[in-house]
Amino acid sequence: MTTPSDDQEVDNSPTAYELLGGDAPVRALVDRFYDLMDLEPAYVDLRHVHSPSLADARDKLYWFLSGWLGGPSLYIERFGHPRLRARHLPFSIGIKERDQWLACMMQAMNELEVEPNLAARLHQAFFQTADWMRNKGV
Numbered sequence: 001m002t003t004p005s006d007d008q009e010v011d012n013s014p015t016a017y018e019l020l021g022g023d024a025p026v027r028a029l030v031d032r033f034y035d036l037m038d039l040e041p042a043y044v045d046l047r048h049v050h051s052p053s054l055a056d057a058r059d060k061l062y063w064f065l066s067g068w069l070g071g072p073s074l075y076i077e078r079f080g081h082p083r084l085r086a087r088h089l090p091f092s093i094g095i096k097e098r099d100q101w102l103a104c105m106m107q108a109m110n111e112l113e114v115e116p117n118l119a120a121r122l123h124q125a126f127f128q129t130a131d132w133m134r135n136k137g138v
Contacts, residue, residue, distance in 0.1 A: 015070025019118050026069065030062040032108040040107075046100035049091050085133060094136040101130050 034054045037043045050057055067073035109119045
């Protein structure tokens with residue numbers, strides 16, 4: 001067993017996964033996100049990037065977010081490293097799709113009453129990831 005040296009600090013602060021409330025709230029966030037994508041006309045371009053059934057996408061995002069937020073590494077246990085950009089290259093993702101993804105996730109967080117400071121922190125992290133996924137200019 002290793003112990004931190006004097007110049008290393010142990011971060012005992014709760015993870016985003018813990019701050020959200022764990023497994024059930026993460027699943028609820030993903031489910032609301034995909035429900036909104038399916039229902040709201042504002043997300044039509046984002047919806048068209050997905051297959052007719054969202055079941056597989058729901059599971060994969062839930063598994064991914066679980067680990068990304070600091071909880072169990074469900075996605076990695078099933079598929080290995082996420083390789084997000086490589087896995088999304090077959091899909092046309094531009095600024096419009098990025099912005100719809102972010103707006104849809106923000107709406108889901110707002111509707112589920114995610115604590116505002118946590119929602120803002122997650123939005124910033126989601127933006128950085130979503131912007132990196134873009135593979136077309138517009």
